[in-house]
Amino acid sequence: MSTKFNDDFCYRTKHLAIRFYKNSDFLAWQKLFSVMQHKQNQWDWEAETIEQLSHERFENKLKKHKQERKEGKIYYFCVEFNHELIGIALLNNIDYEKSGAEIGFQINNNYWKSGLGTELLSGLVDVTQNRLGINKIHALVNPKNQTSIKLLKNAGFIISEGNKGNQLRLVRE
Template structure:
């Protein structure tokens, strides 16, 4: 699994513990974490634990999470990656978040397009999925802009912040 991907304005680098300070600032923002399945972090140790858990999934070839670096400033502005990698069925689920001060600049689209390109053209995957809370209008607009198809609502399918939540399933096939 490649640990660095580049776009015109971004570098996606496999997340590492040394990124914890920057990621803590993002993951402690209530607006950023509103639709994430984590509570906003209150200390950097939580970010370190998250990165270590994600690294364990990477070591098991089950997932990979990238820190998103803004090329011009070399600052971490978010993260993205494959929440699950299913090589047997040639599919993955993606996830992403961007620091609030960088919202509305197309960075999430740029990062997701790179994830799609890598999944389809290098991993030879057939399907990419994204699960989004129905109230997360910005993420839904982004996925629709990238031609993901709405497949339906998974009712009370996951526990987030101690509550079972609905999730809308979106997908994009290699042939779409």
């Protein structure tokens, strides 16, 4: 399977750019994962130190993501707002034969309650359907994560049968 995206792929919404990391994103990547409010809930990121966010770690992620992109099964994206990285998104468990994929996303808590999560989810759905031609999209969410469940429901996802372990499965077809 060859990639459905070029390395310079960038999908733009009204306020966001959904794209792949570039080598020049190192400092912005460090900021994304180190500058945030204290952890807001159990699903939130824990801020990391600059020492933990090494250049070697970043380069290894870029290399891994590029290989996975080449295989066409997982796509990791960074999310940019006003020229700052504010989150991540991914398309995973892609099954072209069954036209299905799993989506995931997370935004730095400095940007919560701004409408950007809704905008990101809408853009991610559009990329999945119109770029990959996949119509059956699902997300796995902890049943206690009511904020994510509400966000997904507002984007047209419904709770489905066939939960996976302790994760609630929401689908959009």
